[in-house]
Amino acid sequence: MSWIQLCLFISIGICGIRAKFISTEAETARFLKDSERRLHDEDKRLTKALWDYESNITDETLKASLIAQMRYDTLFKRIGKRAQRFDLSKVENPDHARKLKILANIGPAILRPDILRKFNQLKAEMGKIYSTAKVELRDAGEPVELSPRIK
Numbered sequence: 001m002s003w004i005q006l007c008l009f010i011s012i013g014i015c016g017i018r019a020k021f022i023s024t025e026a027e028t029a030r031f032l033k034d035s036e037r038r039l040h041d042e043d044k045r046l047t048k049a050l051w052d053y054e055s056n057i058t059d060e061t062l063k064a065s066l067i068a069q070m071r072y073d074t075l076f077k078r079i080g081k082r083a084q085r086f087d088l089s090k091v092e093n094p095d096h097a098r099k100l101k102i103l104a105n106i107g108p109a110i111l112r113p114d115i116l117r118k119f120n121q122l123k124a125e126m127g128k129i130y131s132t133a134k135v136e137l138r139d140a141g142e143p144v145e146l147s148p149r150i151k
Contacts, residue, residue, distance in 0.1 A: 031083075039072075048068075049068035066124060070113075
């Protein structure tokens with residue numbers, strides 16, 4: 001390695017610049033398989049926590065769902081940032097390129113942790129308000145819930 005290459009490598013590392021990297025199809029496939037497995041496992045935990053909260057709205061289930069959401073978002077952000085480093089022009093398999101594009105779209109998980117926590121809290125509060133709202137009907141003597149009746 002020449003001095004110029006070494007200096008460039010060090011400056012890229014210091015500045016935090018992440019260059020795109022070329023990987024083999026096998027490396028891409030391994031990354032995608034591992035990422036999908038990890039996201040699937042974390043998503044199952046998140047789905048259970050969200051279901052527990054939606055079906056039993058308490059402070060305890062809210063806290064558990066917010067923790068699960070933060071864990072999922074943190075994982076998705078980490079995987080998404082790695083997916084962004086792939087040079088899609090070098091990925092030959094169209095399914096791999098499609099999956100990398102989807103993973104690279106990080107969405108709200110890109111927010112700083114404190115803002116993401118507030119965002120998730122706000123979503124949960126909005127859901128709680130909607131799920132527990134009561135309305136006055138003209139013919140009813142007292143407020144009724146907005147839940148549909150199954151007959």
